[in-house]
Amino acid sequence: MANIEIAATMGRQVLLNADVIEQFSTRLRGGQLLRGDDGYDAARKIYNAMIDHRPAIIVRCAGVADVIDAVNFARSNDLLVSVRGGGHNVSGNAVCDGGLMIDLSAMKSVRVDRDSRTARAEPGVTWGEFDRETQAFGLATTGGLVSTTGIAGLTLGGGLGWLMGSHGLACDNLISVDVVTADGRVLIANDSRNEDLFWALRGGGGNFGIATSFQFRLHPVGPVLGGILIHGLDKAAEIIRFYDEFTRSSPDELGTFVGFVTSPEGERVMAIFVCCNGAVEEGERILKPLRELGPPLTDTIGAMPYVQVQKMMDDGFPAGRQNYWKSNFLKGLPPEAVDVILEHVAKAPSPHSAVAIEQFSGAVNRVGMDNTAFNHRNARYNLLIVGIWVDPAATAGNVRWVRELWDAMQPYSTGSVYVNYLGQETDEGPERVKSAYGPEKYARLAAVKQKYDPMNLFRLNQNIRPPA
Numbered sequence: 001m002a003n004i005e006i007a008a009t010m011g012r013q014v015l016l017n018a019d020v021i022e023q024f025s026t027r028l029r030g031g032q033l034l035r036g037d038d039g040y041d042a043a044r045k046i047y048n049a050m051i052d053h054r055p056a057i058i059v060r061c062a063g064v065a066d067v068i069d070a071v072n073f074a075r076s077n078d079l080l081v082s083v084r085g086g087g088h089n090v091s092g093n094a095v096c097d098g099g100l101m102i103d104l105s106a107m108k109s110v111r112v113d114r115d116s117r118t119a120r121a122e123p124g125v126t127w128g129e130f131d132r133e134t135q136a137f138g139l140a141t142t143g144g145l146v147s148t149t150g151i152a153g154l155t156l157g158g159g160l161g162w163l164m165g166s167h168g169l170a171c172d173n174l175i176s177v178d179v180v181t182a183d184g185r186v187l188i189a190n191d192s193r194n195e196d197l198f199w200a201l202r203g204g205g206g207n208f209g210i211a212t213s214f215q216f217r218l219h220p221v222g223p224v225l226g227g228i229l230i231h232g233l234d235k236a237a238e239i240i241r242f243y244d245e246f247t248r249s250s251p252d253e254l255g256t257f258v259g260f261v262t263s264p265e266g267e268r269v270m271a272i273f274v275c276c277n278g279a280v281e282e283g284e285r286i287l288k289p290l291r292e293l294g295p296p297l298t299d300t301i302g303a304m305p306y307v308q309v310q311k312m313m314d315d316g317f318p319a320g321r322q323n324y325w326k327s328n329f330l331k332g333l334p335p336e337a338v339d340v341i342l343e344h345v346a347k348a349p350s351p352h353s354a355v356a357i358e359q360f361s362g363a364v365n366r367v368g369m370d371n372t373a374f375n376h377r378n379a380r381y382n383l384l385i386v387g388i389w390v391d392p393a394a395t396a397g398n399v400r401w402v403r404e405l406w407d408a409m410q411p412y413s414t415g416s417v418y419v420n421y422l423g424q425e426t427d428e429g430p431e432r433v434k435s436a437y438g439p440e441k442y443a444r445l446a447a448v449k450q451k452y453d454p455m456n457l458f459r460l461n462q463n464i465r466p467p468a
């Protein structure tokens with residue numbers, strides 16, 4: 001049998017005998033895909049079409065046993081490993097070039113326990129799938145704003161969503177996580193077992209092992225008051241001045257963010273996206289001043305099921321487009337910062353690109369700074385510049401636009417960044433991961449990394465390097 005060349009760690013290549021790979025595959029319940037196999041190209045595709053990586057082996061995990069075998073096989077052969085949950089991370093770290101991709105996307109079970117208001121979910125589940133199951137019982141937890149995003153990567157990095165003012169981040173609602181560590185053991189991480197690992201998993205990303213089951217706390221949610229207020233850019237400065245004051249004292253139930261987007265008619269506009277969780281009549285009262293301001297060109301706000309508000313943004317983020325994102329937390333929203341955004345929005349080369357200002361308030365900011373690895377508890381606004389375009393030939397101009405706006409916003413930035421919005425390390429530079437945690441938390445995370453993954457098997461991520 002022929003040898004197959006596979007990417008190993010440290011930029012090396014190893015030769016594995018095809019018999020060895022075949023033997024490994026016979027143990028798997030979910031099977032594996034090699035180059036040329038039916039389904040290989042579909043399995044290596046992720047949300048961001050800029051990523052065109054070709055793993056040597058894709059392990060399609062059907063359960064924990066497949067994950068354990070894949071980790072052991074990769075470690076004992078020193079293979080480069082990537083881990084795919086929902087495949088949404090724009091950095092493309094879910095897919096490796098030439099190595100072994102551990103694909104969790106077929107692990108889809110969700111079990112809701114209505115009595116204890118908890119849910120157990122596997123790592124291939126998306127937020128749309130999770131919400132569908134929990135809402136059958138009138139329950140939900142904080143999850144991403146686009147329903148096709150995976151629960152795994154989003155939760156491990158923190159997890160911003162409409163309910164974070166009421167209930168904190170997705171990771172703040174984690175009760176327990178099952179993890180396959182680099183040595184192939186299965187550990188339970190929660191408040192009383194492997195507490196250091198549990199702390200690191202809540203914000204530290206995919207550095208510490210492969211999460212195979214997430215247990216979440218759920219809350220009664222829905223129907224909610226949700227929708228969009230659209231304003232012309234000529235009113236943007238005035239509206240944002242009011243919005244900044246308004247959100248300073250708005251109740252926890254109200255989640256909002258501002259998006260500079262293109263309307264269906266092709267106009268550049270400013271949109272305020274809204275979800276008010278709680279009694280609909282009370283939401284109407286809370287939102288009245290914001291809805292009267294301007295007045296908006298369009299107001300789509302109305303009572304709707306939570307699953308509908310969770311899909312409100314889906315059309316703007318179809319899989320298969322080119323994506324280049326850059327982000328930073330903001331010190332505030334002074335008029336000069338808004339001017340900079342408006343100046344650049346007017347020059348955006350793609351109608352699909354957008355600039356978002358995400359509001360942080362309420363429960364997300366009341367969780368103790370040391371309780372989790374997530375480090376942005378004092379944040380008020382996060383800036384996210386989303387470059388999205390269709391034609392790969394237009395890449396240079398679109399990337400330049402994102403970078404120029406990001407550079408111009410540096411005077412208003414805190415310097416810190418949400419780890420789940422980071423791009424590839426080769427583009428962002430190694431210091432950016434540190435700026436997601438600050439020096440103290442980074443050092444604490446590095447110590448946890450040293451304990452659970454001293455050889456840095458899980459390195460294709462926003463990597464926290466083991467100190468030794």
Ligand SMILES: Cc1cc2nc3c(=O)[nH]c(=O)nc-3n(C[C@H](O)[C@H](O)[C@H](O)COP(=O)(O)OP(=O)(O)OC[C@H]3O[C@@H](n4cnc5c(N)ncnc54)[C@H](O)[C@@H]3O)c2cc1C
Nearest residue numbers: 085086087088089123144145150152153154160206211461
């Ligand atoms: C359209 C879009 C909308 C988004 N909206 C939001 C939002 O509303 N709120 C928010 O907070 N973020 C949002 N994000 C960012 C999102 O949190 C990250 O992209 C996140 O990594 C996606 O998780 P995933 O499982 O889909 O991604 P993947 O690309 O599959 O995984 C990302 C990384 O997470 C790690 N990982 C994944 N699964 C596991 C696992 N089971 N065990 C260990 N490590 C694992 C791996 O390192 C992997 O490289 C959005 C992204 C996109 C593209």
